Amino acid sequence: MKKFVVILLLAVMGYYISITFFDIGFGDSHLVEGVVPVKDAYLNETVNSLNVANTVTSIVVNFRGFDTLGEVTVLFLAVTALGGILYKKRHQAGERSVLFSASKVVTSGSKLLFPAIVLLGAYVFIHGHLSPGGGFQGGVIIATGFLLMLLAYENFTVGHNTLSVIESLAGITFAGVGIWGLIYGGSFLENFLPVGTLNDLFSGGVIPIIYIAVGFKVAAELTGVIYTVLHEKG
Amino acid sequence: MEDTLFKILDYGVYGTAVLVILIGLYGALVKRSLLKIVIGLSIIDSGINLLLVAIGYLKGGTAPIFSPGYLDNPKIMVDPIPQALVLTAIVIGFGVTAVALALVIRLYRHHGTLHIDEIRNLKW
Amino acid sequence: METIFLIFILFLGGAIVTWMAGKLGNIVQDILFLATILVPSYLFYTNVATGYAIDFNVGGIELSWGINAFGWLFSLIVLGLGAFAAFYAVSFMKGKERRGAFYLNFILSIMAMLGILMSQDLISFFIFWEIMTWSSYIMVVYNGNDVQRIGIKYFVFSAIGAYAMLMAIVLIKSMTGSFMIESLISSYTSFSYDMQILIPVLLLTGFGVKAAIMPLHVWAPGAYSNAPMAYTSIFSGSLSKMGIYGMVIVFTTMLSYVPEGVWFRGVVAWLGGFTAVFGTLWAIKQDDAKKLLAYSSVAQLGYIIVGVAIGTPLAMMAGLFLAVMHAIFKGTLFMVVGAIERQTGTSNFTEVTGLIRKMPWTFVAALMSIIALAGIPPLGGFVGKWMLYESLITSDHYLLVIVIFFSSTAAFLYCYKFLFGFFLGQEEEEWAHVKEAPALMVVPMVILAGLTFLLGTYPGIILKPIANGMQTLGYGMTQGQLWDTSIILNEWGNQVVLQPILYAILGIFVFFVIFVTIKGYKNTRYVTTKDISSSGEVPLAHENLTFSQGFFQPFLRAVEPAMRRQIDKYYTAIANGLESLFDFTRRIYTGNGQTYAIFVIVFVVILLIFKNSIFG
Amino acid sequence: MIGAAVYSIRQKDLLYATIATGIISLVLSVLFYLLQAPDVALTEAAIGVALTTIIFIITIRNTVRYEDEHDNKEKFKSGVK
């Protein structure tokens, strides 16, 4: 009974959403006539005044950097929240539930892969402004590396304090760069470094700095998430 | 090859996205297990993200990256803004999912079950 | 500083200081309390001229405080009775808990009532009205007896009244653009027909609750009897008069100008008449003095409402005169009950008897007020009732006269019951130790009782301010037409003939009393409670040998059908029904998160389906 | 992708359901790539496929594996875990 009601409701809702989107149209410009979209300005400014190759990066870090700051905060809060929600009085660091007792192949494989993954992650976020990828992606990749290690090695521990120091420092860098911009440039997160030339590693002003901070932060946070959940015995 | 692929994608993308959202909603609304509900919520997120990216897509467009050596025309690039938004949305969605799962663990610890009808101490 | 502000600041500051002063010792607190009542009252009568008003602005709303002659009349009730009650209260509260809270709310009530009289705009009127409501509410629940039922009932009815009034106020504001009472009066005739009906209805509901008019009276008995008696004397004496005050304004300033006013007057007058009858009947039935007086208050307010609603100059004068008298004698009577309760610990006259020798001064006060209440010359009640009858007859409300007359006669029954139950009858061992109440309690009672006599013989003392007040309400000069030339024999020419007649009646009365007493004393034989030789039946062991038990059974049997259906029961049924309904609404929140999520989807779907009709 | 979604909702074994959500994310990231959003594809692949799935699995590990509680106990009794 309940199922059918729900299905009916969802069908109605789905119908309205779909017709709206089908009407909007896929794959062509669906803007209202006479409106100049912001994206044109973004694309132009990215390549012309910021000298950043990857527009998504420039948007995420510069134009809408505030969103990113918020997003990093969300992750940070998620880690804090996890800790708060799963907090138990007698929390023992050594106690952990292992998913599998990993075989030799896995452990040695992980050992080999781990540096490679971390390196890949670092590459991804350092080159965030040049190629696809960036702080999030790189951070996530590094976090998967740690995940691998956590799964493979029973006794692999990441210092909780280390994580939170990295996290805090990265966060402070981000917010600090923002406030620095406020002091020097007049607005929060404003670019105060020379923008360099397009497709150079050192281009885009503060974008790489922020993205690297984001990378570290995301990596630390996601590792923290996994670590917290993993060390939780039900 | 690419043409047919795009044909399939054409309206299929929206359709898929909406369907995925609805399936996720169904799971969140009907299934009795808390974990299933969380799975449903994360499926909704996937659908939403797909919808967002699809909005920004431009037929025959290129990724919004200015590569060295190419003469990139901003006119044919896909809209980068939705992509930026999706990046944010994905990460936020992950954070929420993590919190949800932590709550699930807490609830299991407290109630010894994940059946939603049994976790109704707060009502009226 | 403006004296008017000073008065209110003194009241408010004094109230808070008194409240806090509990730590400094009881005497200090008492003195502060009395000072807080008396000093502003003195300031008010010496420094505030009638007709003077100050305007100021709070929160973007124009307010105006001042006093006119009509308000000044009521201020006599409020501050005069208030002062007496305050002295009484000091003694009454000796050794009781939470004196601070009592004093605070007492002062706040007095302040609020004065504020109501001084408000020349609806907002400050409402504010003071509400302060009066909640301060009296706290007094009602002060003893902690049955607070969830009686207290809530009182507050709910007050809230119904207050909110009806508030609704009227905001409607008036939206139509006239101002909260001033003046602008309401001046533009009332230009309102639309609906509003001309709706606004008086709402206002009368608001005032009717406080004046305990018939279908809205159910809070009164419980509230009056539950509050500490020192407070009930102003609760019943002054606070209920605020309802009358408002009604008078509505009737004279608004309803006089529209043809529908006649209907309103008729309906309200009849409601008042019914209130009088049923209040009296219920009062007869009571065994508890507080309850009896409470119902009696309801009935008396019925008379006043009749007079006010009829609204001819004489009727208005009668109503206002009765209002003043009622304040005095009912205030006294509640004080009497308070004194008895304080000395004996109960207010039930099936238990307490024969106090006449123990508490003679209390008895004198009670006797005088009872006589005034019953409307026997030469005390004050008589003059008022006479005027009321005359005005009803001259305005052709014969049926109403019968109703009032019935009620007034029936009132003798409970008057007698009250007097007999407490003071007469045999003395019992149990009450042998009872002493007269402290002087501070007795003196206010006796003075007030004396006032009833004074005003009964020299009604002109109070009729003059009444006439002045009525002039500000738009009545013509009544002096020389109505009251100066005697109410009773007004075709006899231009001289005051009331007093000689009254003195004659008084002489006869005194003679009669002396005669009976002398004669009675001769034949009186004192018997003990166990001496049952004079009686035909052997009483049961538990039966009290006074007549207060089962008083008036035959009469009550006769009127029982009329009393069986208590309005109270309907209200209770409605309240219970609503509570069950509300219990159902909260079950919407099932506690299941999925249900809530489905609500969300339902909400969205409803919006989607009706989107065109909603957003159009 | 839809198939995977339906499967993950209908499957009583939460472990399989979780893996199905991983597959959804995988398909999704391919779609993102086709829609010219390489950045998003990369993120989705890393977060959706790897991390989300893993924390789900950890949670399942810490709680129960089967949606139907009754089922769960049966399986536990018979030693199939």
Place this chain on the structure above:
Amino acid sequence: MVGTPVLFVAIPLLAAFLIPLFGMIWKESVRVIPGIVLAYLLVLAINLMNYVMVNGPIVEVIAGWAPPLGINLVFSAFSGFLVTLMVFLGLIVWMYSYRFKRNVDFEPAKKYFLLLMMLITGSVGMVLTGDIFNLFVFIEITSISAYALTAFYTGRDSAEASFKYLMLGSLASAFLLIAIMIIYSQLGTLNMADIGSKMHLMKPAYKIMAIIFLFTALGIEAEIFPLNGWAPDAYAEAPGPVGAAFAGIVVKAAIYASIRIIYTLFDLSGAYDLLIVIGMITLIVAETAAIRQEKLKRMLAYSSIGQMGLVMVAFGMGTEEGVFAALFLMFNHAIIKSLLFLSGSYLVYNSKDKLIKEVNGIGKFLPITSFLFVLGSFAIVGLPPFAGFWSKLSVLTAAADSNMLLIIALVLIVSIIEVVYYMRVVNRIYFFKKDESVSTQRPTLNALIAMITLGAIVLIVGFYPDAVTGFLHRASADLMDKAGYINDVLTLN
């Protein structure tokens, strides 16, 4: 000008990242730093408010890109007023929760204060932001903090409440994204002012779809009737001060967002009627549900929902008077309901179930706390001369000016219900015999100061409403001035 609006977000974020570091050095710092930050923000807010009252709104751009491109923050009389209120309440709540529960471990304390600060920051961000996607981000920040704070006590059913909140919160964010997509696909911009200026170009069908989803999403946060299943549970199970923060801060931000959207973004007149209808239903259902509650905090929660319904009604009138009334109501509700939650928490401090009957006769043992609770009760039911009266009066006046007789009558009838359940509690506090088994807990000094401050505001506003009405009039004029808002934002260089 002493600072810029962005500091409202930047400083707490910086502090949030710093707290774990400082916490390693000096443990008490995790409690102290949020207080310092909030105090600073309050000073900043007051300074900016003074500036705004004289010079008009401050529009701040971020990352140096003029509004349609960059994200902007708008500190106008309207948003500034709310921000000041929120930060002030945040400070009060912080002061109250400092040592609220003794013997709390370091880790939970750190998390509690961090999350509390971020809850306030998120709400402030929701109010300040001028960008619709940024709004989404701040909503998420607020929500995640709120989930975590709701589930803060491990002993209770708090996780259950939190989970319900999370379910609905997820739906809200999904809907919000759908709406953002629809708008973006048509107008190609995310800036609120830009959207507002171009909204008339959009096809009505899309407009309606967008507003439905936006309204639902924000309605979930703003506790309007069919969407508020999470609210009573969350209020009841969250720690006392957090309940106050929800009622005073989070909900206010959500209401602000929905109002900004309806007033500034869209030009649909039907939305106003919808607000009135939904608000009225919310009011009625919540108040009727409240009267039969057995738990104190649940009762307060329902009452809070009801008040939000009334705020919606007032906003729905669409006149400047209505907006003024709604803002006044929001101000009063924030102060009074916080006072009630804070003092109520101490009334049922040691009790497990937090039942109303456990407050019997507690007035003698906790005189000041009880008095403040009673003051709050009197104020919230709108008894003069306390603060609540003026807002109720302004709501009714505004309704009368819009000729809504039925609304006036219903609001007043519901007020009677409200009176009943509050007075029942007041009666219990003072006029009932105390149950011996209930042990009382004296409030800490800082909690007492926090509560007395709120109580004093209730009295001050009650006797001298002009203290706030000036700001409120400016704020309401500011909200009504759609063209001015758009102009301020878009003409910025």
